[in-house]
Amino acid sequence: MILRPTAAVLALLLATAPAFAKPLVTPFKQAVAQAAAEDESIAAFYRARDFAPIWMGEGAEHRRAAFLWALDAAHDHGLPEGRYDAATIRAEFAAAATGSERGLLEVEMTRRFLRYAQDVSSGVLDPRQVDRGIVVDLPRRDWLEQITAFTEGDPYAFVQGLWPTSPAYTRLLREKLRLEEARAAGGWGDAVPGGGLEPGDQGEAVIALRNRLIRMGYLRRSAVAVYDAEMEAAVRAFQIDHGLSPDGQAGAATLAAVNVPLADRMGQILVGLERQRWMNKELEPRHILVNLAEQHAYVVDDGKVTFDTVVVVGADTPDRRTPEFSDTMTHMVINPTWNVPRSITVNEYLPVLRRGGARHLQVYGRNGPVNRALIDFSRYNASNFPFSLKQPPGPKNALGRVKFMFPNRYNIYLHDTPSRSLFARDLRTFSHGCVRVARPLELAYHLLAPQTADPVGDFSAVLNAGRERRVNLEQPIGVHLVYWSAWVTPTGRVNYRGDPYGRDARVLDALRAAGVELDAERS
Incomplete structure (x- = not known):
């Protein structure tokens, strides 16, 4: 009207x-x-x-x-x-x-x-x-x-x-077409039954796995009914493309990924195209991409990845999910002090302080450090607690040896951590919102390399001094926290990941409400 x-x-x-x-x-x-x-x-x-x-x-x-x-x-x-x-x-x-x-x-x-x-x-x-x-x-x-x-x-x-002219967008368009052609040819076939398969197995489940891998493009056509070395190699390639431990065994997690319907993957591609449109701008010649859905970070120089590392991102709770945004990294802090955020102070540490714990943290009042022995912590609650907490530099500091700063309203940054075990997980959503880096020192060296002839030596000299020090980046670096659960590599490998925060599901629902249709919905 x-x-x-x-x-x-x-x-x-x-x-x-x-x-x-x-x-x-x-x-x-x-x-x-x-x-x-x-x-x-x-x-x-x-x-x-x-x-x-x-x-x-x-x-x-x-x-x-x-x-x-x-x-x-x-x-x-x-x-x-x-x-x-x-x-x-x-x-x-x-x-x-x-x-x-x-x-x-x-x-x-x-x-x-x-x-x-x-x-x-x-x-x-x-x-x-x-x-x-x-x-x-x-x-x-x-x-x-x-x-x-x-x-x-x-x-x-x-x-x-x-x-959008980005190669990432173009490659997603090609994958969309490939999925449409696969659907027109009958899809990926029946789901694979059972809870797990391994090399040497045979039977109907192995045949179903073989047929599905063939239709997905991971295995050449054959009539083999045994989980042989070729199928093991195909499963390993599939696992790499889906962020799973590449052990070549089709365990529960692998079969769950294998059995994801083609229509669901198409939904991920549609969301991926929309997300690329949100990023339809010229990115900095050197920038950092942190893919929250993948829990991985990349340094990109002139369109090529020059450094990458796994990361830990925010846990899947309303107050800890890492937001998606772009900003500019201006400096790093070596031997950082951890200024404990207010939410963590009152929600997590105040109960511990009442029990006499959290001795690794210093208590600060309005005028500076306060002797905790003089404080009756039982008098305070989350709304009236008048103190702040800090952890001085040291080997057990929650921020580790270095943090990478791109000042923003969300108080999000990249940093080291003394807790290393979580980096081995397939799903790495455990932080309070900031991004923990598995290879922080190597990242620091890489970012400092354009401005010093000896990035390792210069960084180590500051680190070994043991005191907090800010080191500015002479060339500020764009930082983009994205959430890509589907992308295609320059070599044509299609990667899919889960939706740890449920954001893709909400985006897809909104796209459908706006009138975007999956092919299955058009027939």
Whole structure:
């Protein structure tokens, strides 16, 4: 339903048109002015061109064809086709007979174009409305600049320029097509029964595993009914691609991943495409990607990974999940002091302090350190506790030997840890929200290498001094905390991970609510 402005608003719009146009107000122009008044950017665009059309009339065919061509490919990008509906647009152009009808359709076409341009270039959703932990800044573009640029250049080139150009996005598009072809060919076959299989086993479950691995592309076609060395190698490759310990045995966790339905993987791809649209911006030549879903961090230099490490991220509780955002790393702190966050102080340590524990922490009042022997901790609760806690530098400091700072409102940073055992887990969601790094010293050396001839020696000299010291990075580094449960490597290996915070499920639900359809839902 189109809302029409009041007569006063319409009169004002027409009054702002060039003087020479006033005697020539046609039903078409009147309808354009009336419909455009609903949005200031669109109204300003049409006022500047004296309400002349861009979608109909002489010379508009090329522009219209380019847009319809893009809409015909909307499904390929995982977009909500119903928002634009190319078939309806074609029918509306055929049906518009009067000047007023064509004027209303003209503005509606512009509105649809801008909606599509935003969806494909920066995302269908507002992620902050989907999950409060997704606080990315979307690369939204100015609508007036968008439609003006579209009318002034090659419309086909402009439309293609809206699509994310990152290799990660392109590779996901290819995987989406591959999954669609697999589904059309019958899918991945029956689920593998049983609780686990290992080399040497045979029987119906092994045959089901063999058939599913063949259809997934991990095993060449064969009639072998034994869990042989070739199947073991295929299982190991599958485990690597799914973040599992690559032991070559199809245990419970491996079979659970093998049995994930193709439609569920397609859902992950659709979410992955949307997440890439949220990141549709030029990243820094050197940046750090922390993939929360994978619990892995990467240093990327000029598009190539030059360093990587497993990490531990926030636990899956409302107050500990690590948020998704981007910021800039400016410095590192060697031999850091741990300033215990207020929430941890009152929720976790206050009960321990009442029992006389937590001796590794120093108690601070408003004027400095306080002798804990003089404090009756039983008098205080979470709301009236007047002290803060700190842990001085040392081998047992919760932040370890170094922390990497990209100051942000969420108080999230990367850091070392004396607790090393958790890095061996397949799922590493255990922290209070910050990111614990398995190879912190190597990361420090890598980040310092551009600014010193001896990064290891320089770092070690500060570390061995035992005192807290800030070391600035001469070249600040972008840090992007992302949540990618599906991606394709440059060599074509498709990787899938779980959804530890349930965020992908919420994003997929929101995409469906917006009109995005899985192939299974289209049939």
